[in-house]
Amino acid sequence: MTDEPDTHDEIARLLRERGPVEAPPDLARAVMDEVRRAPRRTPRHREVARRATGWAAAAAALVALGFGISRIDVGGGSFSSGSSAGGSAVGGEARALQPDQLNSAADGVKTAPTLRPRRAYRLSVTAAKRLLGDRYSQADAADGRIVLILDADQYRAYVRRFRGHVVANGKSSSGAGGRITVILRRAP
């Protein structure tokens, strides 16, 4: 009898022992040469959307430019409180400094209105503790997110560490004890 389980196991073992055949050594190179030459087909609607976005961005830039030009104070004409030419100069300076900047200048504290790049990661609390080490804050974690403002070197190091975690575990990784958002921001 050939259809006994033992025979089947024996066949399976023989096939398993054969294992994968090694591909020709130049196959990967040939594939990559073709891939580099092959244009990638993008869906038509995406192409249209990309063009539309480009036009919209250009239009928005023009509108912003027009608005900016219209707000330029030429010769202090819009300031009634100023007296003659000196008044316009004072008026111009006052407008250049916004209230929060004035406060921060007075307090000596930099308010950093434009924190530059940021990255957000959603991951398990356990992973966050491991990756952040001493920087993990229980109080912040209670809100469901931790924001770290870092200098350039630290920012790069943390981004690399978090990226490594994402690469190793995938986006769908989950851990025990809930999830948390960690936001890394680089100080300007």
Next chain:
Amino acid sequence: MAQAVALPYPLPSRRAPYHGGVRLDAASDEWLAGRAARGDHAAFEQLVLRYQDRLYTLALRVTLNDADARDCVQDGFISAWRAMERFRGDARFSTWMYRIVLRKAYDVLDRRKRQATPTDEVPGTAVEAQLDSRLDLDAALAALEPDFRAVAVACDVLGLSMEDAGEALGLPAGTVKSRLYRARARLAEQLQDERLP
């Protein structure tokens, strides 16, 4: 006798390129496929290196021809590269690739049937080596119908589970199971016939 000296750092592997601080050969398929979908050649190359042997085995066992198998794998990877943006990660990258390459292999078989040309030599079936069980197995495998051969290769040679093989072959797991059973039975019969005096 020369004593082995421990290096202070591991020697970099030839196939371990770094990419933005990430070791590509340690990256998951999902991550590499995501990068490749955004046009990253290095990430795609890593996937090619990772799966070329298995895909080549599948194509070779189905088409029974080196050149056709090579074409199937090459065309399969190029089709995948072009369609990478549509790969949503519902299936695993490996399963998706098996399906693409298998479709190419079946196309080759259909083309052959239409042209009615005899199959080229079966790899490893030299007459003088018939006693070698490995070659007997190759010949027995080659004698199976392509559908049964594909199932036997996917499950037994490549080690896929019934579910994964079903996904790759576009078949329900139950069908994979019954085909695998019949494929093994036929292989056993053929091997027994070969070994009879």
